[in-house]
Amino acid sequence: xxxxxxxxxxxxxxxxxxxxxxxxxxxxxxxxxxxxxxxxxxxxxxxxxxxxxxxxxxxxxxxxxxxxxxxxxxxxxxxxxxxxxxxxxxxxxxxxxxxxxxxxxxxxxxxxxxxxxxxxxxxxxxxxxxxxxxxxxxxxxxxxxxxxxxxxxxxxxxxxxxxxxxxxxxxxxxxxxxxxxxxxxxxxxxxxxxxxxxxxxxxxxxxxxxxxxxxxxxxxxxxxxxxxxxxxxxxxxxxxxxxxxxxxxxxxxxxxxxxxxxxxxxxxxxxxxxxxxxxxxxxxxxxxxxxxxxxxxxxxxxxxxxxxxxxxxxxxxxxxxxxxxxxxxxxxxxx
Numbered sequence: 184x185x186x187x188x189x190x191x192x193x194x195x196x197x198x199x200x201x202x203x204x205x206x207x208x209x210x211x212x213x214x215x216x217x218x219x220x221x222x223x224x225x226x227x228x229x230x231x232x233x234x235x236x237x238x239x240x241x242x243x244x245x246x247x248x249x250x251x252x253x254x255x256x257x258x259x260x261x262x263x264x265x266x267x268x269x270x271x272x273x274x275x276x277x278x279x280x281x282x283x284x285x286x287x288x289x290x291x292x293x294x295x296x297x298x299x300x301x302x303x304x305x306x307x308x309x310x311x312x313x314x315x316x317x318x319x320x321x322x323x324x325x326x327x328x329x330x331x332x333x334x335x336x337x338x339x340x341x342x343x344x345x346x347x348x349x350x351x352x353x354x355x356x357x358x359x360x361x362x363x364x365x366x367x368x369x370x371x372x373x374x375x376x377x378x379x380x381x382x383x384x385x386x387x388x389x390x391x392x393x394x395x396x397x398x399x400x401x402x403x404x405x406x407x408x409x410x411x412x413x414x415x416x417x418x419x420x421x422x423x424x425x426x427x428x429x430x431x432x433x434x435x436x437x438x439x440x441x442x443x444x445x446x447x448x449x450x451x452x453x454x455x456x457x458x459x460x461x462x463x464x465x466x467x468x469x470x471x472x473x474x475x476x477x478x479x480x481x482x483x484x485x486x487x488x489x490x491x492x493x494x495x496x497x498x499x500x501x502x503x504x505x506x507x508x509x510x511x512x513x514x515x516x517x518x
Contacts, residue, residue, distance in 0.1 A: 219250035225262035225274030238429035278402040279331035282476035292502040296404040300462035307371035325372040335395035361385030
């Protein structure tokens, strides 16, 4: 009897030690003690930057050895400028901005996209007689010049038998659009989330809202200068490791991810519920992004918005190494 008790105690001790050892190994897998490497990330106050905000909130940057600071901007044009002014090391912006940069300079690369979906919409006031896209003729339309909204409006006009001469473009920042519409300074706007939400709330009558994408997704991607990438390849890899973990979390915990975004960038939960399914928050380097940027370039050439008549080789603007190391299956670009 005594031997049986002794053996039971020994077995119990072995089990306890095994559990403690396993827990120790698990903790060693995810806890990285300093020193942490500093990185400054430019992100927008839009849900398209979700993976960066989630990674910061959940401590994933620290988990992979990064001391990450996120600076926020209202648009992808703002983050673009921040990269080249040296305010940030890496920034997220839209593929249309990236294709425009590629026509002007060759000192940067795309690291990975972090979201894709439809985000640009036309919001038109019913009381000025706009019931169809063709009714835009002679109307004042607010857009942010050099942004994707200009491109998507241009495509939509063409698809509906109109051109730039048929409308009056008013250059206006998205944050100023609700007031301009309410004051009858413009008749319609092309903008993106979350500004669409604020525009709709500013109008007394429910406006017409049309997607501008015609089944062409936009890609929200991270960019950095060649100099930064060449000097910090391991840091870029760690950044993508943290974002890959944020992707996993976001897909498995949508409601908690929305709560995080709502608190950090002050977006209403009801609003996030209404737009969330329109995006795919994931790391990638997609052939679709290359095709979209080639389409952007053709549109710029046709509308005399670039002095570069050829199409840049966008493969020259992609940094593959980091995503190949972290999540190679997310790459579908044909090389």
